[in-house]
Amino acid sequence: MDYIRIKELLDQPKTGETVTVKGWVKTRRGSKQVNFIALNDGSTIHNLQIVAETEKFGEELIKKITTGACLSVTGEVVESKGSGQAIEILGENIDVLGESDPEKFPLQPKKHSLEFLREKAHLRVRTTTFGAIYRIRHAMIFAVHKFFNDRGFFNVHTPILTSSDAEGAGEMFRVTTLDPKNPPLTEDGEVDWKEDFFEKQANLTVSGQLEGELSALALGNIYTFGPTFRAENSNTTRHLAEFWMIEPEMAFHDLKDNAELAEDFLKYLVNYALENCEDDLNFLAKREEDENKNKPANERPALSLLERLKMVRDNDFAFCTYTEAIDILKNSKPNKKKKFNYPVDEWGVDMQSEHEKYLVEKHFKKPVIVTDYPKDIKAFYMRVNDDNKTVAAMDILFPGIGEIVGGSQREERMDILTSRMKDFNIEEEHMQWYLDTRRFGSCVHSGFGLGFERLMLFVTGMTNIRDVIPFPRTPGNCEF
RNA sequence: UCCUCAGUAGCUCAGCUGGUUAGAGCACCUGACUGUUAAUCAGGGGGUCGUUGGUUCGAGCCCAACCUGAGGAGCCA
Structure with a gap:
């Protein structure tokens, strides 16, 4: 050289x-x-x-x-x-x-605006800000693999093309090689998917979890880290149509073990950034400080970027059940003064972003792990608790980001799982491969999903998810 | 998808109650300067005012539709 x-x-x-x-x-x-x-x-x-x-x-x-x-x-x-x-x-x-x-x-x-640079996404990596972000992104990717490898987890490549349509995680992108102008039709006039490349309908994956569970029930502890696709028409600073997700899955872990691992994992990643990305973080911290100088006090974050990172690394996360969270919200000032757009009045409703924000930023003032949600508002594969009203689910809420991790203990009991699938109108016929995990040597197991770009938002202090992935894909935008 | 706001030079913006020839800073170009740090100083070029239609003697400014972007909401990671 x-x-x-x-x-x-x-x-x-x-x-x-x-x-x-x-x-x-x-x-x-x-x-x-x-x-x-x-x-x-x-x-x-x-x-x-x-x-x-x-x-x-x-x-x-x-x-x-x-x-x-x-x-x-x-x-x-x-x-x-x-x-x-x-x-x-x-x-x-x-x-x-x-x-x-x-x-x-x-x-x-x-100085250029982030909006302008977004239009020049193919060149923005040459700027100081985006150079810093992408170097940190690499460090976080590396740290994810190091964390799991050091703990004896195996990385599993779950499929990106899938015919599984029952994950219920959102709208899917269809993958087809049929001619959209002149598709083969069945006798009823419907598109004949048997003539398609896979001889059935295929999509881009919305989650590798179900395939991950299969691997965990053989290798013990596994994780996936791959691209994930959602065809939702979401136009927010927190959603992408193509994003990267990390999904560990552990045999013999209950919800508590699951939550502990997730907390250790997040702290490890934040600490890794603090120890290995000092120059880039210092620049982004200064950048954020300069940006905020022009903002009114109530729009500025209470802590600086580095303080926020250290706060996560150095404090135990708060813990509360969904039921406790609803009580806190019910008795909160904004609820009593009717300041919430969605008033909290009864058990069983899903929490809105304003509620999550209140819990994290006003009440606990640190990351919160919320567990045991009502079973009706969560996915079919989550383990039903003994009360028969809640499931062993957990969400980790982060200041400024909201939900960064979602996970659960999985329903390992065949009879309960199949009856839950009936409740959710999921056809068993297409899910036999998944049910084989419960049919043969089923066991307690758990896992969670971490949206990699949400983590990047927190670590870099950026406020729009389109700025922490090199080439963002959002509704109406698939440039470069 | 819904709500709110915005679109004027390459970028960031100003443009009064509708009235003559469209304004600034930065960037760029030319010149000056023997060590700069967002260099400095002087000068210069650069405009289909998002698009289409309408109101008016007259529209960057008013009205309508559409397009694009941002923020918030929903969906979620």
């Missing part, structure tokens, strides 16, 4: 040595005689300063060193005479590997 990455150079400055670096120009400034180039190669948030004397390189070459251009620079590493950086490179040789027309390159050396 004939070049050094900027992170390595800044970590261990080889003052006096001649090195080659390659990267993209952030800015160029200076006088007629001497130019200062801020070069970034993506290895770190920090730029490397290149000093280039105009006389040495000629005006023609200097003019090509514009924002966005790609350079290869060779020169001596020296201590910087300026105050903004410890070291810099005295340019001996500069190759412009790729020019960038300053009139046309959309990312100018100035």
Whole structure:
């Protein structure tokens, strides 16, 4: 390899040595005689300063060193005479590997709005903010695998294409190779899916959980980490049509074990970010602080980004049952003063975002694990409790994000599971493969799902989920 | 899908009660400057005012529909 990455150079400055670096120009400034180039190669948030004397390189070459251009620079590493950086490179040789027309390159050396950058999603990774976000995203992906691997969990690739339509997790994207203008029809005039690629209807997966359960009841502890698709017409800062989900599934774990694992997992990830992404987090924290300076006090978060991360890492999560949560909400000030849009008056209703927000941000002031929801508002596979009114479900609510984890102990008893499926109008016929887990060697088991981008929202402090995934897919938007 | 707000230069925005030739900062270009840090200073170019239709002597401004974006709600991770 004939070049050094900027992170390595800044970590261990080889003052006096001649090195080659390659990267993209952030800015160029200076006088007629001497130019200062801020070069970034993506290895770190920090730029490397290149000093280039105009006389040495000629005006023609200097003019090509514009924002966005790609350079290869060779020169001596020296201590910087300026105050903004410890070291810099005295340019001996500069190759412009790729020019960038300053009139046309959309990312100018100035502050851009996130909305504008969203339209330039193919280039926004070159900005300081998105570089930081995507480096943290990688660190979190790596930490997910490390956490589970260190605990003896096996990663399972569950299918992305599926014919399973009974997961009940939301609208699905249909996958077909039939001609939409002229599909084969049955005698009744319906589309004949037997003629389709899979000889039946197929969709993109909405969850790997059911396949994950099959693996857990053989390998013990497993996790999935894959793309997930929802065709819901959701237009919010918290929803994507394509997102990444982590779904661990553990044999012999009850709800309590499940909740403990989820809490450990979230703390591990947050701590991993704090320990390994310091520079990027500091930048995002400063960015958030600057943004909030213009906001009225009541719209600003009470804690800074780093304080929020440490709060999660250093405190036990609060615990309460759905029934207790409803009592808290019923007796809360906003409920009595009729400030909620959805008043809390009876047991059995689903909690709205405003209620979750109140529990997390006003009442407990830290993450909350809510358990034992009414069985009518939860999925068919959740284990029915002895009261026959609630199921062994848990949601973990995070400040600023809302629901970040949803999980449950699964119903392992065949007779109860099949009667629940009847209640939910799920045809047993298509689910025999799933029911085989209960038919042969069934056992207590649990699992949960973590929306990876929701985690990213919390860790980076970004407020729109479209800014924590490189190429967001939302209703009406599938660019790039 | 529903509610609210917005759309004017490459970007971020101002534009009065409807009235002459459309404004600023940044970015870009040109020039000045021997070490800059969002460099600085001087000058310059750059506009189908989201689209279509309507009201009016006259529309960036008023009305309608549509398109796009943002925030909130629902659905959920």
